[in-house]
Amino acid sequence: MQRFLDPQVLAGISSLDLLARTVVDGFVAGLHRSPEFGFSQEFAEYRAYTPGDDLRHVDWNLFARTERCYLKRYRGETNSQLTVLLDASNSMQYTSRPPSKIDYARYLAAALFYLAIHNQRDAAGLIVFDEEVREYIRPSTRPGQLARLFAGLEQATPRAQTDFAKPLQHFHNALHRRGIAIVISDFYEKPETIIANIASLRFRGNEVILFQVLDPQEIRPAMKGSAILVDLETNHRIEVIPEYTKTAYRTKIDAHVEQLRSRARAAGMDYHLLVTTQPLDLALREYLTLRQAGD
Amino acid sequence: MGFLAPWFIAGLAVLGVPVFVHLLRRHITTPSPVSSLMFFERGTQSSTRHRRLKYRLLFALRAALLLLLVLAFANPFVRRSAADANGRTHLIVLDNSFSMRAATRFADAMRQALAALEAKLPEDKAQIMALGGELEILTQPITDGAQLRSALEGIQPGDGRASFSDLARAVRSLAETEHGPIDVELFSDMQHSAMPANFADMVLPGNARLILHPVAQGPTVPNWTVESIEAPADLSDPRDPRHSRVRAVVVGFGTPAARKTVSLIVNGKTLATRRVEVPANGRATVDFAPLDVGYGFNRCAVAIEGRDAFPADDTSIFAVRRSDPERVLFVHDAGDTRSGTYFGAALAAAAQGSYVLQSMAREQTTDVDPSRFAFVVLSDTPALPSFFEHALIPYVFKGGNVLIVLGTRAARHAPIPLWGGEVQDTHNYARSGNAAAVAQVDFSHPALEQAQPGRDNGGWSEVKVLYAAVVDPAQARVAARLTDGTPLLLEKQLGEGHLLLLASGMENLTNDLPLHPLFVAFVGRIARHLSGSESLSGSSLVDAFVQLRAAGVPVGTVASLEVIDPEGRRPLSLSQARNAQTFQLTRAGFYQIRFANGRDAVIGVNPDRRESNLESLPNDLQQLWSGSSGDHVPQTASAPSDDKKIQPVSLWWYVMLVALAAANAEIAVASRYMGTQREEA
Numbered sequence: 001m002q003r004f005l006d007p008q009v010l011a012g013i014s015s016l017d018l019l020a021r022t023v024v025d026g027f028v029a030g031l032h033r034s035p036e037f038g039f040s041q042e043f044a045e046y047r048a049y050t051p052g053d054d055l056r057h058v059d060w061n062l063f064a065r066t067e068r069c070y071l072k073r074y075r076g077e078t079n080s081q082l083t084v085l086l087d088a089s090n091s092m093q094y095t096s097r098p099p100s101k102i103d104y105a106r107y108l109a110a111a112l113f114y115l116a117i118h119n120q121r122d123a124a125g126l127i128v129f130d131e132e133v134r135e136y137i138r139p140s141t142r143p144g145q146l147a148r149l150f151a152g153l154e155q156a157t158p159r160a161q162t163d164f165a166k167p168l169q170h171f172h173n174a175l176h177r178r179g180i181a182i183v184i185s186d187f188y189e190k191p192e193t194i195i196a197n198i199a200s201l202r203f204r205g206n207e208v209i210l211f212q213v214l215d216p217q218e219i220r221p222a223m224k225g226s227a228i229l230v231d232l233e234t235n236h237r238i239e240v241i242p243e244y245t246k247t248a249y250r251t252k253i254d255a256h257v258e259q260l261r262s263r264a265r266a267a268g269m270d271y272h273l274l275v276t277t278q279p280l281d282l283a284l285r286e287y288l289t290l291r292q293a294g295d
Numbered sequence: 296m297g298f299l300a301p302w303f304i305a306g307l308a309v310l311g312v313p314v315f316v317h318l319l320r321r322h323i324t325t326p327s328p329v330s331s332l333m334f335f336e337r338g339t340q341s342s343t344r345h346r347r348l349k350y351r352l353l354f355a356l357r358a359a360l361l362l363l364l365v366l367a368f369a370n371p372f373v374r375r376s377a378a379d380a381n382g383r384t385h386l387i388v389l390d391n392s393f394s395m396r397a398a399t400r401f402a403d404a405m406r407q408a409l410a411a412l413e414a415k416l417p418e419d420k421a422q423i424m425a426l427g428g429e430l431e432i433l434t435q436p437i438t439d440g441a442q443l444r445s446a447l448e449g450i451q452p453g454d455g456r457a458s459f460s461d462l463a464r465a466v467r468s469l470a471e472t473e474h475g476p477i478d479v480e481l482f483s484d485m486q487h488s489a490m491p492a493n494f495a496d497m498v499l500p501g502n503a504r505l506i507l508h509p510v511a512q513g514p515t516v517p518n519w520t521v522e523s524i525e526a527p528a529d530l531s532d533p534r535d536p537r538h539s540r541v542r543a544v545v546v547g548f549g550t551p552a553a554r555k556t557v558s559l560i561v562n563g564k565t566l567a568t569r570r571v572e573v574p575a576n577g578r579a580t581v582d583f584a585p586l587d588v589g590y591g592f593n594r595c596a597v598a599i600e601g602r603d604a605f606p607a608d609d610t611s612i613f614a615v616r617r618s619d620p621e622r623v624l625f626v627h628d629a630g631d632t633r634s635g636t637y638f639g640a641a642l643a644a645a646a647q648g649s650y651v652l653q654s655m656a657r658e659q660t661t662d663v664d665p666s667r668f669a670f671v672v673l674s675d676t677p678a679l680p681s682f683f684e685h686a687l688i689p690y691v692f693k694g695g696n697v698l699i700v701l702g703t704r705a706a707r708h709a710p711i712p713l714w715g716g717e718v719q720d721t722h723n724y725a726r727s728g729n730a731a732a733v734a735q736v737d738f739s740h741p742a743l744e745q746a747q748p749g750r751d752n753g754g755w756s757e758v759k760v761l762y763a764a765v766v767d768p769a770q771a772r773v774a775a776r777l778t779d780g781t782p783l784l785l786e787k788q789l790g791e792g793h794l795l796l797l798a799s800g801m802e803n804l805t806n807d808l809p810l811h812p813l814f815v816a817f818v819g820r821i822a823r824h825l826s827g828s829e830s831l832s833g834s835s836l837v838d839a840f841v842q843l844r845a846a847g848v849p850v851g852t853v854a855s856l857e858v859i860d861p862e863g864r865r866p867l868s869l870s871q872a873r874n875a876q877t878f879q880l881t882r883a884g885f886y887q888i889r890f891a892n893g894r895d896a897v898i899g900v901n902p903d904r905r906e907s908n909l910e911s912l913p914n915d916l917q918q919l920w921s922g923s924s925g926d927h928v929p930q931t932a933s934a935p936s937d938d939k940k941i942q943p944v945s946l947w948w949y950v951m952l953v954a955l956a957a958a959n960a961e962i963a964v965a966s967r968y969m970g971t972q973r974e975e976a
Contacts, residue, residue: 091331094330234332249335
């Protein structure tokens with residue numbers, strides 16, 4: 001089952017629905033072997049019946065023995081709200097091998113939505129942004145929400161540049177209930193600017209996770225000779241020698257990642273670097289951990 | 296310098312490929328997209344220049360590789376003289392055959408050969424060979440004059456027979472490794488008898504030039520010799536007039552009619568002298584009878600009195616062994632008295648008193664020691680007393696011989712004593728009314744030997760076989776077969792001894808063989824073969840081989856083997872004596888041999904009498920032979936060898952070697968500069 005979490009395998013699946021189901025089912029099947037995590041169908045408590053409760057959840061066996069009406073509650077029914085902020089700027093279309101960063105981000109978001117709605121019965125919403133908000137789907141548990149979210153992800157094609165200020169302002173205006181906010185981006189911006197814009201999400205009690213999606217070539221670029229590089233967002237060109245990518249570039253990208261991680265932690269946010277060759281279960285595991293902590 | 300395939304020069308056009316790739320084609324760099332340039336810095340000039348420099352080295356190597364390949368295919372050559380190209384090899388062949396003992400032939404040939412060796416250019420290689428009996432290669436092709444001279448001077452006149460076909464074969468073998476010109480200088484009396492039957496066997500390879508140095512010029516020297524001797528190898532009764540006699544044939548080569556005195560010499564004493572008229576270029580027969588010799592081995596000779604031009608061949612030697620008649624054990628069934636009668640009568644007639652047959656019923660053999668008999672005959676006695684059968688086994692392994700005759704009793708006792716097999720079946724031809732005949736006879740077998748067998752299969756086709764046992768030949772040699780393919784006479788080696796098996800009886804019931812005249816000769820040959828008397832004495836020719844031990848016996852199991860040559864030396868070392876299967880008689884004279892089976896023998900060895908014919912090859916034949924060599928120009932004895940033939944020497948191989956080196960360098964440079972760079976940790 002683990003091989004279905006491999007991004008290269010997932011790149012061959014065209015349907016986001018099927019992809020998300022494959023990832024989550026595979027992930028859940030893995031969880032059953034792990035004592036560390038529970039999931040939504042885990043029994044939590046009995047609660048006395050009150051008028052208006054759904055009769056489907058009444059434990060009729062208990063009623064037959066005690067003539068008392070109790071509802072059986074599960075952990076998954078302690079509802080939460082998940083909002084994914086997906087960076088769909090031009091830089092996300094970079095790829096050295098399938099999948100591209102935007103596709104990886106889509107898979108990740110789709111898997112999170114499926115896990116949240118189908119397994120956890122959480123409300124889930126989506127904000128697709130670049131330099132402005134391009135798509136907003138309000139968090140909900142209504143039937144068809146998953147399909148709407150997948151459609152939103154399908155339409156999230158990369159364009160323009162990244163600007164974290166506008167989408168986060170929109171997020172502030174739209175959210176009225178605390179929940180989990182997940183920002184998926186390559187974060188090609190100064191760490192202090194990123195953290196300064198995102199830190200405000202924490203003010204309403206939201207749990208914030210930053211998933212930085214990078215291609216392996218962006219972390220350890222391999223150049224055979226000098227080459228002309230084109231910035232996908234600004235279209236600027238410069239000639240670069242391989243010696244530079246082996247030394248100074250690596251130092252800089254490592255420093256950037258480390259700075260982003262430390263600043264995010266300092267601001268009370270979780271940060272994870274995801275390389276497009278990594279399986280998706282790390283992100284799902286992080287989501288479940290954070291959700292359990294919030295219960 | 297030139298090219299053997301100049302049209303391949305057109306291939307130089309392919310040099311345009313690296314020129315285009317490295318110099319004409321613009322270096323186009325396709326821009327590579329990246330997510331952001333925020334971590335990149337510009338850096339261009341120095342790296343590009345560095346790369347261009349590397350690529351020029353690669354370009355030079357690639358262009359050189361293509362150029363060399365084109366040159367190699369065009370096959371360049373340089374013109375050099377043939378002598379300079381590979382060096383001339385002088386093959387100095389000195390004839391040391393028996394005929395070279397005549398007059399001063401060998402000394403003359405040696406003197407001329409030494410002179411030819413001195414005349415050789417110091418840088419030319421030379422090889423020394425001796426042509427007598429087997430061609431002897433004394434040195435490798437070398438330039439060391441002292442070593443060559445020493446090898447040449449070490450050659451002594453021998454007793455062998457020269458063969459020009461052996462020389463030609465050796466030169467052909469040498470030419471396979473020496474591709475340069477070879478001068479074959481033959482110092483010989485150019486004896487006519489050394490020429491093979493087929494002139495084509497004397498043809499030399501293309502790069503060999505034959506230079507003849509004949510040492511026997513002029514008319515043929517008259518020479519008388521004892522051509523052959525017919526004498527008993529084994530003699531038991533000197534008074535037997537039919538057997539106790541020596542017949543010698545005196546022959547003259549290029550001789551007029553003459554009266555010659557011929558003597559019989561035994562152990563150094565002249566026993567008899569005869570005068571004989573030898574016709575011109577003819578033969579005369581001399582008889583000496585009776586041959587009165589003492590017990591044991593007698594060294595005999597027949598000599599022609601009066602010296603001629605070649606006295607070395609006036610005497611012919613042979614050995615005669617005088618002994619008491621040997622006993623032959625004839626074991627038969629108690630009810631069979633016919634076999635012994637027929638066999639004994641034939642043996643007495645054939646061997647003339649050399650053997651005494653001791654006939655014995657098989658029940659009486661319990662205490663008999665077979666080692667006291669020359670050989671043993673088991674006549675239709677499938678079941679032997681176990682004590683006697685166990686005594687026969689070591690007897691045969693040590694060299695004893697047994698004749699096994701299978702009669703009608705063989706079918707009732709399937710296992711054949713000593714043989715190691717069984718009677719598989721019996722064929723009773725009498726029931727069908729058609730007696731079987733002997734269809735195949737191996738006349739090379741000692742028991743069936745006939746020099747010129749007649750059309751009736753040497754008399755064997757008249758024999759009617761009515762009953763025969765079927766024996767699986769397996770490892771045995773089949774000497775005769777019946778018309779239906781059933782083996783009739785088989786021979787098998789067991790240790791040092793032999794087992795001879797006759798698949799039909801001798802009682803004149805199962806066949807009518809005892810009634811035929813050839814039965815006497817057959818029994819006589821069997822007796823000589825099984826008693827081993829043929830190899831124990833007599834005479835032989837130089838270069839003949841003697842079998843010292845049985846081929847099937849593991850080497851080293853029997854060590855009592857000794858050879859003493861005519862000079863009294865032991866030519867075999869201890870290790871050779873343990874391992875040698877055969878021995879070549881290379882010298883004339885008496886050899887004393889103790890065989891592996893413990894028997895002693897004295898063999899008189901004479902040179903091949905064809906060497907006594909001193910007639911030389913006619914001049915036209917000599918010229919024809921020299922003309923058959925490489926340059927087809929007949930060479931005389933003092934032919935100058937200073938003709939420098941110009942020949943092209945191809946450089947293809949060297950060019951390809953350089954191209955290979957260039958290819959390796961190109962691979963190294965290309966993999967170093969253009970391969971995937973290893974990522975630093």
